[in-house]
Amino acid sequence: MSWIREGELTIIERFCANIIKAGPMPKHVAFIMDGNRRYARKCHVERQEGHSQGFDKLAQTLRWCLNLGIREVTVYAFSIENFKRSKEEVDGLMDLARQKFSRLLEEQESLKKHGVCIRVLGDLPLLPLDIQELIAKAVLATRNYNNDVSESLLDKCLYTNNSPDPDLLIRTSGEVRLSDFLLWQTSHSCLVFQSVLWPEYSFWNLCEAILRFQMNYSALQKARDSYMEERRRQQMERDQAYVTKKLQQEGFASHGDSRRRWTLLQKCTAMREERIQGFLQALEHKRADFFERLCTVSA
Numbered sequence: 001m002s003w004i005r006e007g008e009l010t011i012i013e014r015f016c017a018n019i020i021k022a023g024p025m026p027k028h029v030a031f032i033m034d035g036n037r038r039y040a041r042k043c044h045v046e047r048q049e050g051h052s053q054g055f056d057k058l059a060q061t062l063r064w065c066l067n068l069g070i071r072e073v074t075v076y077a078f079s080i081e082n083f084k085r086s087k088e089e090v091d092g093l094m095d096l097a098r099q100k101f102s103r104l105l106e107e108q109e110s111l112k113k114h115g116v117c118i119r120v121l122g123d124l125p126l127l128p129l130d131i132q133e134l135i136a137k138a139v140l141a142t143r144n145y146n147n148d149v150s151e152s153l154l155d156k157c158l159y160t161n162n163s164p165d166p167d168l169l170i171r172t173s174g175e176v177r178l179s180d181f182l183l184w185q186t187s188h189s190c191l192v193f194q195s196v197l198w199p200e201y202s203f204w205n206l207c208e209a210i211l212r213f214q215m216n217y218s219a220l221q222k223a224r225d226s227y228m229e230e231r232r233r234q235q236m237e238r239d240q241a242y243v244t245k246k247l248q249q250e251g252f253a254s255h256g257d258s259r260r261r262w263t264l265l266q267k268c269t270a271m272r273e274e275r276i277q278g279f280l281q282a283l284e285h286k287r288a289d290f291f292e293r294l295c296t297v298s299a
């Protein structure tokens with residue numbers, strides 16, 4: 001049997017899924033799967049059993065997402081803080097992750113047919129040390145180009161740069177915090193906190209979260225659009241200021257003639273793009289080296 005559970009929705013689930021799908025759907029959903037140990041205590045089973053059922057619930061949830069047409073899911077399965085738990089618990093969680101995720105990766109090819117792509121990332125520091133060093137160097141090298149350092153550049157530096165930001169983030173178990181998960185990427189996401197413990201998560205809980213997303217959809221869109229617009233406006237303002245300074249240095253009046261101004265603006269944008277591409281390529285190489293070293297150490 002496939003790890004992402006085989007099987008379709010029941011008739012009633014399918015019926016409700018079709019109604020929900022008539023509204024705006026989140027394309028990317030992030031889950032903070034919380035409450036495994038409370039579930040184990042509640043059901044008088046071993047803690048490891050709670051975690052195991054938590055992983056199985058993930059498989060089931062991915063299937064629901066697939067049925068609902070949600071192609072991108074990011075999950076918080078383990079945090080750096082979780083290393084502070086007992087060795088026995090951490091080892092148990094690592095074993096489960098190894099078993100379940102390697103199975104998921106094996107199924108990757110067949111899932112690709114459904115347009116699903118899987119990336120399993122451990123919990124890594126936002127920016128490993130040598131990448132911080134690279135950024136520091138780049139900032140020094142580009143100190144004459146303050147315009148390069150922007151929020152959109154920061155987006156491109158993150159591990160999640162290949163994905164759109166989550167539209168919807170769900171945390172279970174009644175906890176109402178993000179615990180350092182996707183802090184930057186969820187600033188315009190719909191945050192839904194549900195009291196259900198993760199191993200008990202149901203199709204209906206997922207529908208409820210999507211409905212909450214739909215009820216807030218236009219406000220979310222509006223906030224995101226105006227944020228993007230503000231970013232563009234600020235970048236344009238900085239570029240204009242740069243051009244004005246350049247023109248003044250070259251002895252032209254502060255507004256210069258509009259053709260010269262336009263040409264300079266185009267040139268400045270193209271050169272920035274080139275510098276940024278160079279920086280991102282260097283960052284990509286550093287990151288590849290970092291992962292390679294990480295794999296060698298843990299092999």
Ligand code: IPE
Pocket residue numbers: 033034035036037038039054077078079082093173
């Ligand atoms: C979430 O459940 C899973 C992990 C953190 C690995 P917890 O283990 O945090 O369970 P609770 O929140 O203590 O019930």
Ligand code: IPE
Pocket residue numbers: 032033034035076077078079081082175177179
């Ligand atoms: C956060 O869960 C991480 C995961 C769910 C994997 P925790 O239960 O460890 O989070 P805090 O420490 O209560 O915020």
Ligand code: MG
Pocket residue numbers: 034035036
């Ligand atoms: Mg917890």
